Structure formats: C-alpha cells, structure tokens
Amino acid sequence: MHDRRQRAAPAFNDGILLVHARSSLDFIADGFRQNPTIHYFTGLENTVGAVFAIDGKSGESWLFLPTDLPTVLQPEVVPGVDAAKRLGIEHVVDWSELVGFLAQRAAWPLPLSYADDSLTVSDLPPNS
Numbered sequence: 440m441h442d443r444r445q446r447a448a449p450a451f452n453d454g455i456l457l458v459h460a461r462s463s464l465d466f467i468a469d470g471f472r473q474n475p476t477i478h479y480f481t482g483l484e485n486t487v488g489a490v491f492a493i494d495g496k497s498g499e500s501w502l503f504l505p506t507d508l509p510t511v512l513q514p515e516v517v518p519g520v521d522a523a524k525r526l527g528i529e530h531v532v533d534w535s536e537l538v539g540f541l542a543q544r545a546a547w548p549l550p551l552s553y554a555d556d557s558l559t560v561s562d563l564p565p566n567s
Contacts, residue, residue, distance in 0.1 A: 443480055451495030455544060460489040481526060486515045490537055494544070499529040503537040 450456075460477040477491055478484060481502060490503040504518050516522040522531040 445498065448493055448495050448498040451493055454495050456493045456495065458491045460486055460491070481528065483515050483526075488534070490534065492540065496547075501530040501532065501540060502526070502528050503532055503534045503540070505534040 458476045458480065460483075477486070477489065480491055480493070480500070481489075483489070486504065488505040492501040492503070493499075494501065502516075502522075504514065504516065506514075506518065516526065516531065518531050518533045520531075523529060
C-alpha cells in the first residue's frame with residue numbers, strides 16, 4: 440500500500456487528495472462494502488467513516504479515524520503510533536484533527552481533490 444501512496448503523491452504534488460470511507464452500513468446487503476479507493480490506499484476493509492489524505496507537497500499520508508462509533512462497530516485500527524507503523528501511514532490520528540489539517544493548509548493556495556463515492560451521502564466531521 441505504501442508504494443501505491445508514493446506513486447499517487449506526485450499526481451497531487453500541488454495539492455491534497457481526500458478520500459472518505461463509507462459511513463453507513465447497509466443492513467439489507469450481504470456485508471459491508473468499503474469505498475474501493477480507501478481500500479486501495481490503506482488496505483482497510485471495515486473502517487467506517489475514516490478520511491484518508493495524501494498531502495502531495497510533503498508526500499505524507501494521513502488517516503483520520505472516528506472514535507465515536509456505535510458499540511456494534513469495532514474499529515480495525517485506533518489512532519496512534521502503533522497503527523501508523525502497522526499501516527505504513529505517517530499519521531493515524533483522531534477524526535477531530537481533520538479540521539486543523541485542512542485549516543493549516545488553507546493558508547496555501549492548494550487544490551483539494553476529493554474522491555467521492557457518488558452512491559452515498561457525505562458524513563464528514565463538523566466544521567469541515
């Protein structure tokens with residue numbers, strides 16, 4: 440997955456790529472289907488509501504994880520250094536840090552590319 444992220448970073452060298460994991464479960468379906476772009480870059484199959492970012496300028500990857508999930512959902516990973524090492528992602532942090540991440544970069548005139556799943560409704564953190 441690290442190689443995939445490194446190959447993608449130059450395509451966004453003047454901006455940021457944001458990908459939002461699926462936030463809702465379909466209880467009628469035979470199972471949860473993750474956003475394929477999240478899976479491609481992180482390898483995570485069952486992480487609900489995460490936001491993944493590639494900062495093209497630095498080449499660093501960020502994974503913002505919601506920590507306020509219903510008890511029926513057990514996260515694949517929790518924010519922290521251990522998850523960052525295991526996934527090979529430079530920053531695995533709480534969802535609440537997304538607003539600061541975007542605000543810090545808003546001072547620069549950077550394009551923001553958002554990979555959206557057109558079949559779902561966005562469920563992003565407040566103030567984003």
